[in-house]
Amino acid sequence: MNKLFALLVAALILFGAVMAQQTPAGTNISNQASASYIDSAGQARTTTSNQVITVVQQVYSFTITPNGTDENSPGQTRSALAGAPVYFTYTVSNTGNGTDTINLTTVQDTGDNFDLSSTAIYLDANCNGTLDPGETAPITSVTLTRQGTPGASACVIVTGTIPASATNGQFGNLNLSGTSAGNPSVTDTNNWARAIATTAAILTATKSASPSGPVTPGSTITYTISGSNTGGSAASGVSVTGLTGTGILISDTIPTGLSVPAAPTGTAGAGTVQIVYSTDSGATWSTTAPTFPFVGNGSNRVGMFISGSGAFFPQTASYTFSFQATVPASAPAGTNYPNTATVTYYDGTANQTTTSNTTNNSAASRYSVAIGGTGASAIDGADTQTLASAFSGSTVTFNSTLQNTGNAPDSFTLSLGPSTIGTCSVYQSDGVTPLSGPVGPLAAGATYNVVVRCAIPASQTTGGSVTLTATSVNNPSGSVATPLDGVDATTLAVTTVVSGYSVDAAHNTNGASGGEGADPANDTRPGYNPAVNPGGVAYFPFEVSNTGANPDSYTLSASLPAGWTVVFYPDADCNGVMDTPTPSPVTNTGLISASATACFIAAVQVPTGAAPVDVTAGTSDNVQFIVTSTTLGSVSDTILGAVDVNLVAQIALDPDRSGTVTSPGTIQYTHTLTNNSNTGATCNISGDGGSHGWTYQYSLDGSTWSASLSGVSVAANGGSQTIYVRVLTPAGQPIGRTDVNTVTATCTVGSATATDTASETTTVVGGDLRLTKSGVSYVGSSTTVRDANAATALPGDVIEYIVVASNIGTGNLTQVVITDPLPSYTNFVSVSATISGFTGGTVLYSTNGTTWSATAPTTLSAGSSIYVAVDTNGDTNITSADVMPPSATITITFRVQVQ
Known part of the structure; x- marks a missing residue:
């Protein structure tokens, strides 16, 4: 060779x-599925699976x-x-x-x-x-x-x-x-x-290129061929067609696509130097210069002819020949320009050709990015996307287009910040699936649409903006102000934000309103103060008026002496008297429309061991009730009250609890058993078990459960013990069924007995979609497992994701669509799905979420997602008429190969 x-x-x-x-070693390949559906109450909902992360291992x-x-x-x-x-x-x-x-x-x-x-x-x-x-x-x-x-x-x-x-x-x-x-x-x-x-004579040939590696398109490479006679005798020339006499010929083919802008130069230690050219691959040569630039086409050559007679090039004599060649500005990344020179001479016995080393320059990759409003024209000019106005507490959506403006495939990371319009997140083009990891690789010139959603805080009263920045993975440096580099950004702005939240709380004594509106006078306590024993409860009726412009809900809280607690109850008829039966306690008013009023009763629990208090003797008000907007924490109102206290021992089991659960399902409540006595208490805990045969279990640590508890010791003067109650609902319970379990604490306090109860109100709800994801990586495309949890993989390995969507509720779900994005650094292999628990039904696939087919796709482009749903009414489309019944399951197998 x-x-x-x-x-x-x-x-x-x-x-x-x-x-x-x-794919580089250490790269994280992350994948997370999402689903959209309509629940049994007709509400549109979304959910996401857990995330599976695979770390690419090193290949040596x-x-x-x-x-x-x-x-x-x-x-x-x-x-x-x-x-x-x-x-x-x-x-x-x-x-x-x-x-x-x-x-x-x-x-x-x-x-x-x-x-x-x-x-x-x-x-x-x-x-x-x-x-x-x-x-x-x-x-x-x-x-x-x-x-x-x-x-x-x-x-x-x-x-x-x-x-x-x-x-x-x-x-x-x-x-x-x-x-x-x-x-x-x-x-x-x-x-x-x-x-x-x-x-014999030996002419060496060494070739260099400056720069020696990748070259920016549009710039110039300088080639230099040099050598000397390192042999044992002088070298002679050879005859060259088109040239006069004999001589030593240094020849170099111009790499295809490069252009020589000017005549080469050269020197030699002996003989006469002439710059020569060939347009027929060296068959003939001429000293006449061509028209510059002289473009490499596979046949055009440049050379230097050192002429002389006889053995004219002595030992140690040397030569140098140089020329420049320009790389096309439009050269695609990775275009190679290998170049090798030859030297032809007579060594005293035969004609010889020495070949130089080969230089191998390539067109450097230019990694650059642009991002802007939707569409190519917006990318080119608009760096700001503006919404005229929005309401505080709302979510606004911006659509942006990312474009690879470089000359090579590239991936791009998207980042947000700083934000002055609230919490913002980036989603894939469907606006539902969170964007995890870089977008791409995208081919040169390719585009990809992304969605940014920003939740404007309720406290926002001025416009704001956030910057969406796109950064090339291969060229993370650059400036937003400089075009065609590795970083670009677009500003997403809201000009005006309108806000309207306020509240007024007032005492309601025996149904007589204390006055509404933003009136500080209605915040003072009424002309009475209840007296209770330690461990007793004092009741304060009050009303909450939404004096703002927007619907709102409010947190109910209190400022009480140390150790005191409060429980709030709704007062449906606003008469200031506890409703019958006693309603479930609340800590929130629920949604109150603008200009509407809701009534409540605050039950202040005085702890056992509390010191006597006589407010009428000159002590200042000792309780305050605070109503705070859940939307805007700075919006609140406070009303004052007072409680006279006598010292009497008591046991308290608080608070009452309420919650929702599926059928079958599990929910856990916690209560606090407080000993307000002045001596220790030994208590037994049990419940009446409700009305529908549900299972109630009790625990002191949340891990060991039994049908009841006995011998629970609680220290005196405010000592407490957490009581955990676990509710297990059987299958088949109707949606809306409510079960109330009354938990009773029966305590021995010295020679006396004290008891207290707490209620647990549990309501069955339906229509809950659970989405789980797992993965396994295989060695190449074989069935040999690389990692059973897909935590690691090598380039070329196949990762198999299993997505399971289950209706764990008791109601039907409709229009269920599961989405899984193609992870960065992977190629699509296949997708398939199976179903169970459906009455009929055909699995449909889509690559855009709108066009459906019963045939699984065989290709999926970078940055795209696969969509899977079940057609139950036979119209080959996915609508709200397609039903996923309780216990039904969709299992998706999604296979990709690591690049």
Whole structure:
């Protein structure tokens, strides 16, 4: 194998590695499914699954080129005088997906004529095939970044000296062997080279390119070919068609696509120098300059002809030939421009052609991004998207288009902030599925729509904005103000925010309103103050008026002496008297329309052991009731009250609880058993079990459960114990059924007995969709499991996601659509779904959420999602007429392959 062919093979191998880049080691591949549906009450709802995250593991792989398969088939050959050094050039390339160190050694052949002495390996930093100043320190390894990034390959030179005793024509073989430090089982050991002893003229040829690696499209590469006569006699010229006399010809084919803007230059230590040109692949040459730029088309060449008669180029004489070539501004990323020069001469016995090392520049990737309003025209000009007005507490939506404006496939991360319009989140183009991980890879010029939703705080009274920034994964640096770089941003703004929240609380004594409106006078206590024993309850009727412009609900709280508690009850008829039966306690007013009023009774629980209080004796008001907007915490009103206290021991079990549960289902309540006596109490806890045969269980620690509790010790003077109650509802309970369990604490306090109760009101609700996700990774596309939890994978592995959607409620769900996005750094493999619990029904698939088919898709583009639903009415579409009954299940198998 000659040197030119070997180096071209090396270039092609490197090019192939770049074109098949693997996902970088350590990359997180995250995937989360979502679903939309209509519940049994007719309300549109969404839910998301848990997130499955797979970490890509490192693949160790590298190549050393040119290859020499064995001692008899060297990949490169060098000739030199006996006693002179020879130089072999190699390229070491990391073809894996993470940084690795390649350990290098040399091996001598045992079946040749001689061994090379003084062998060493050097780093050729500029890849010019020559040891330059600063490159004289031997190395034993090279550390390379992952495939496809700068620093993923390195040029090395292996040197050795031919023995002075070698005779003309004798040879010695040398091999460069490499071993991965990350995985020593990965090696490359077939890189044999041959050194030949000679006494004839030897013209060397070394080629350099500046810059030596990727080149920005539109910029220029300077090529320099240099060499000298290192042989044992003077060199002579050869005859060249089209040129006068004989001479030494240095020839270089212009890489296809590059253009030479001006005439080359050159010098030589002997003979006469002429710059020459060929348009027919070197069949004929001319000294007449072409029209510049001189474009590389596979046939056009530039050269230098050193003319002279006889053996005119003596030993140690040298030459240099240089020319420039411009890379097209429109060159796609990764376009390779390999270049090799040749030198033709007569060595005293025969015509010889020396081939230089091959330079392999490529068009650098330009990674840039643009983002703006929806549509290509908005991307090009509009950096601000503005809504004229919005209400505080509402959610506004912005649609933006992301475009890859670079010349290579790229992925992009999207970030928000800072925000002055509330909490904002980024979603995929469907506006439902959260965007997790980068978007892409997107092809050069491709676009992708994203949705930003911002929840405006209730406290917002002025307009605001948030910045949506897109950042290239491959070029995370840049400036929003600079076009065609790795960062761009668009501003999402709301000009005006309108707010209207206020509240007024007033005493309601025996049904007589204390006055409404924002009137501080109605906040003072009425002309009475109840007297209770320690552990007793004082009742205060009051009303809450929504004096704002928007519907609102309010938290009910109190400021009480230490150890006192309060329970609030609704007063449906606003007569200031506790309704019968006693309603369930509340801590919130529920939604009150603008200008409407709701009535409540505050039951102030005085703790056992509380000191006597006589407000009428001059003590200031000792209770306050606070009504606070749940929408806007700064909106509140406070009314004053007072309680006279006598000292009497008492046991309290608080508070009453209420909640909702599915059928079957489980809910857990907590109560606090408080001993307000002045001595310890021993208590038994039990419940009446409600009216419908539900199961009630009790616990002190939330983990060990029994049908009742006994011997519960509670310390005196405010000592307390948490009581956990677990409610298990059986299947088949109708929606809306309510069960009330009365929990009773019966306590022995000294020689007396004290009791208290708490109620638990539980209501059955229906229509609850549970979405769960799991994953497993397989070795390639085989059935061998890599990781049963899909926590790790290698490039090329297949990840299988299992999404299970179940109706765990007791009511029908309708228009159920499950969405699963194609994760970044993966390619789509397949999707399938099965159903159970449906009466009939056909699984339908979609890639846009609107067009449905019973045939699963076979392709899915980057950044897209798969949609799965069940058609139960046979119209081949998904509407509110498609029903998912209780206990029905949809199971989706979604397979992707790691890039």
